[in-house]
Amino acid sequence: MTDTAPERVNGHTAPQVSLLKFAPAPDAAPLPEPPAPAVEDKPRRRRVRVDLLRRVVVEARTHDAYRAAVRHGSYLAGGTRILTRRAWDARTTALHARMMRAAEAAGNEELVRQWEQRAYAYRLARHKRRMDLLQMALNAPKAIASAALGTGSVLLALGVMLAIYNHDLTDVLTPINALVELVGWVAFIAGVVWEPLLYSLPVMAVASAWAVGRQRQTAPTWALPGDPEQRDVVPDEGAILRALGNLGIAPLNRAIKEGWQPRWVQPTTRSGNGWHTQLQLPMGVTVEMIAGKKSVLAHNLLRKPVEVWPTEPPKQPGVLDLWVADQGSLSGAVPPWPLLTEGTTDYFKGVPVAVSQRGEAIIGKLMAANWMVGGIMGSGKSSLVIALLLGAILDPLVIVEAYVMAYNTDYDPLKPRLRRLVKGDDDEDIEAALNALRSLRDEVTERGKLLEELGEGATKVTRELALKDPRMRPKVVVFDECHELFMHKEYGKEAAELAIKVMKKARKTAITLVWVTVSPTADSLPRDVTRNTSHRVAFAVGDHVANDGLLGSGRHKAGITATTLIPGEDVGTAVTVGFSGKPFEVVRAHYVARDPDKGIDEVTPVVERAMALYEGTGPVEEPTFEPVDPLADVAAVLGDAPRMLTQEVLHRLAERRPDAYREWGPVDLKKALEPYGAEPYKSGGKSTVARDRVHDAILERLAEDADDEGGDDM
Known part of the structure; x- marks a missing residue:
């Protein structure tokens, strides 16, 4: 095999190269060694690619169309997950097992036993339902035959009576023909409706899952509509849940991820110079955990730490009582002392010293x-x-x-x-x-x-x-x-x-x-x-x-x-x-x-x-300063009436002491009486105040005062 002929490249003769082997001329200079691969460039190129990918993701996150797609897709996926979990919990004892594990982790043996009993009762009831269904399936042929025979007999008797009345033997089958025609019409209507309903069921299922996901805000924060860092000043239920979900408490985050739906004992309502709410915390989450993150909670609610107060009501364990003051409510002027220019007091009734954040x-x-x-x-x-x-x-x-x-x-x-x-x-x-x-x-x-x-x-x-x-x-x-x-x-x-x-x-x-x-x-x-x-x-x-x-x-x-x-x-x-x-x-x-x-x-x-x-000489004047005592004032306006509508109680309170009760509403009355267990209740669909409850609360308060005084001597 011969060497290849010389070629001309850009007007110059190219060196001849053998196809069998390469041997440089004796006098030719050795070719330079190829450069070693730059190993140190690989991490740099990898970092460049990662930074480029991160930049692309960040830019994509800021794009409205991309955020909308992720948001609605997350709504659908999250809603499907929540609905699936609900269905699984409803059909099995998964919820009971989860609650037992949480109670066991918290060391609450009594609660573990309660959930075990509930799980046993659920399994027993489920077994009974299944046996009833099995028995129903076994009895179905006999029941269908009995129903058909009974219905046919009734229709035939009606046909005989109709034939005798009309003197026409063909009327014997008229009721049966009417039933057959009715069944035909029902089948026709069902055939018309069934196909659109069948096609709409998947759409309805998707819409339901999307609605649940949207309600639970299962989308990432950055994909939510508007500025993801924009927070509302008003601490409504949504703002409170978002604030709680960003406290960094592992059991709370896990409960939220698993679809925890809080039970609002007291919906967020206006209370004086702030907002008040109560919600039941999930298993494994204590109020002390929330209180330990008070500074972060206040930051999430756009407040100072002193303006946010998470506590646990004495008679409602496991409930978070949250009061959030208005922004800057501590910076305004305090109202003047009520006795600054006139008035006398009674040592035995107390004196005004301050106002609460609620303005009371x-x-x-x-x-x-x-x-x-x-x-x-x-x-x-x-x-x-x-x-x-x-x-x-x-x-x-x-x-x-x-x-x-x-x-x-x-x-x-x-x-x-x-x-x-x-x-x-x-x-x-x-x-x-x-x-x-x-x-x-x-x-x-x-x-x-x-x-x-x-x-x-x-x-x-x-x-x-x-x-x-x-x-x-x-x-x-x-x-x-x-x-x-x-x-x-x-x-x-x-x-x-x-x-x-x-x-x-x-x-x-x-x-x-x-x-x-x-x-x-x-x-x-x-x-x-x-x-x-x-x-x-x-x-x-x-x-x-x-x-x-x-x-x-x-x-x-x-x-x-x-x-x-x-x-x-x-x-x-x-x-x-x-x-x-x-x-x-x-x-x-x-x-x-x-x-x-x-x-x-x-x-x-x-x-x-x-x-x-x-x-001064002469008898001592009667004190003019009378502290507000809602319990005693409500008892006074009730008089001998066994019960009274809340609006009527408010009206009479305003007449009794306009300066104290003129601006009161049903919420104010409830908050004033609730600590004593005498709050209004529904009677006939209307909010009502009961005299017995108020009197019992007054007697209980007197008894507590007596116990306190007696306890001092011990």
């Missing part, structure tokens, strides 16, 4: 109550305490003493009306506070003996007794910066023992103790002092230890926490326990201004009015 008046109870007020410096503690004391001194029967273990001027304007004011943190000042506790210990004992001497009818001090006997006059004693007293090396232990003894006996004897501190810790506040305090107020605190030191053990974990209050911003805002039937209240203290540098002094005129009442 918060009445500070004095009789049978003790107070614990704490928070960091500048958080607004003095505002609430001063409002409380100003309300107390507007009752001329009340005696007030203040022991301030620091040098400040907060109580100086009240000095004319105070029986005693001690200021300072020297040993003699601390000793004066200790002597006050010793005197109170003796006084509660003396008042207890006086009550015993008055007989069985006098179980506690009343206004009538205080008017008759000056020794029974109500007394309010404030210990500000009380941590200085309890942490004193020499007096601290005795002070703690005296404080506990006085608090356990003081409620029946019309003596109120108010403890104020900036250091609410286990060392600065004896635990038994906190336990025996009925009204606890926590302004901005630094950590959960201080929070639980004021509000009670475990409150922070349960979501009742003041750690989310921002010092210097949420001044005057506090989390309180014991002010109502609710587990807690977020309040904003009334501010009675006093700033000598700016020439503002609203405190002194109130003190002057109080002095005029205290020093």
Whole structure:
């Protein structure tokens, strides 16, 4: 085989190459080695391809047509999955098994047994249905034959009677012919309708699956209509579910993925300056888990943490009670103190001290109550305490003493009306506070003996007794910066023992103790002092230890926490326990201004009015300030009527106290009576209030007050 002939390429003669072997000429230079493959370029090219693919996906996500296709396809797929799961759960014990696994994981053996019993009952009922169907199939031929024979006999008898009447033998078969013709018409109509119905069934099934998927929002967030990051300010059911679904709680995410449909115990409704809702959480998800993600939940609802309060109702375990305040509801002005220019008070009925986030008046109870007020410096503690004391001194029967273990001027304007004011943190000042506790210990004992001497009818001090006997006059004693007293090396232990003894006996004897501190810790506040305090107020605190030191053990974990209050911003805002039937209240203290540098002094005129009442001659005037008590007012407007329509109750309440009830609606009345179990109910399709329920609630409240007072002596 010969070499190939030379070829010309671009005017040049190409070198001859043998087809059998290649051998370079002896004098020819060696050919350069081919370059090694650039191994390091492969990852770079892979990254380029991945970045390009990611960019394509992101750009596709922003395209309306692509998002619509993904959205509606996800609706269809998700709806089909949900409907399939529902059908499977309805036909099997899969739901029972799932609930048993969740209960077993939660360690709830009683609930596991309950679901086992339900599963057994379901299987038993299913077996019975199947046996009934089998028996029906066995009996079907006989039943059909009996029915045909009976129907034929009836038709033949009718035909005979018709033939006799018409004297025509052919009429014997007329009823049978009519039935045959009717069957023919039914078959014709069914034939006309059946084919379109048969073709429309798949369309209806697809539409149903799509509707379920759309309702449950099974599409990815980025594929939803509009801006996927756009969130509604109004926390409706959809917004709340989206917020809960983005908390990062694994059991909740799994329940949502499996098609969990929440049961709304209380649909989202307007409540004062915010929104209120209640929903039952799925198995394996606790309210504490939600409360632990409070900051994220608030972010998802476009709120500050202090504006979102997830708690668990005392009588509804497993239910999330969520209250969401309006945006910025804590930044507006607090309404003026109601007694700023006129009015007198009654120690035994309480005084106004704050407003809740819902805009409701918060009445500070004095009789049978003790107070614990704490928070960091500048958080607004003095505002609430001063409002409380100003309300107390507007009752001329009340005696007030203040022991301030620091040098400040907060109580100086009240000095004319105070029986005693001690200021300072020297040993003699601390000793004066200790002597006050010793005197109170003796006084509660003396008042207890006086009550015993008055007989069985006098179980506690009343206004009538205080008017008759000056020794029974109500007394309010404030210990500000009380941590200085309890942490004193020499007096601290005795002070703690005296404080506990006085608090356990003081409620029946019309003596109120108010403890104020900036250091609410286990060392600065004896635990038994906190336990025996009925009204606890926590302004901005630094950590959960201080929070639980004021509000009670475990409150922070349960979501009742003041750690989310921002010092210097949420001044005057506090989390309180014991002010109502609710587990807690977020309040904003009334501010009675006093700033000598700016020439503002609203405190002194109130003190002057109080002095005029205290020093006045003649009988003591009846108090003009009446706290709102919806339970008592509803009982009054019901009168002797066994029941009354809710609208009629609201109308009469507005007539009774227009200032308090003019703006009330059915929802307001329900929320006011619900904590007592006396809320309206449906009777004949109409919302009705029952007198018996209201009276039972009043008796129960009186019994609880009696139990609380009796418990102090233990």
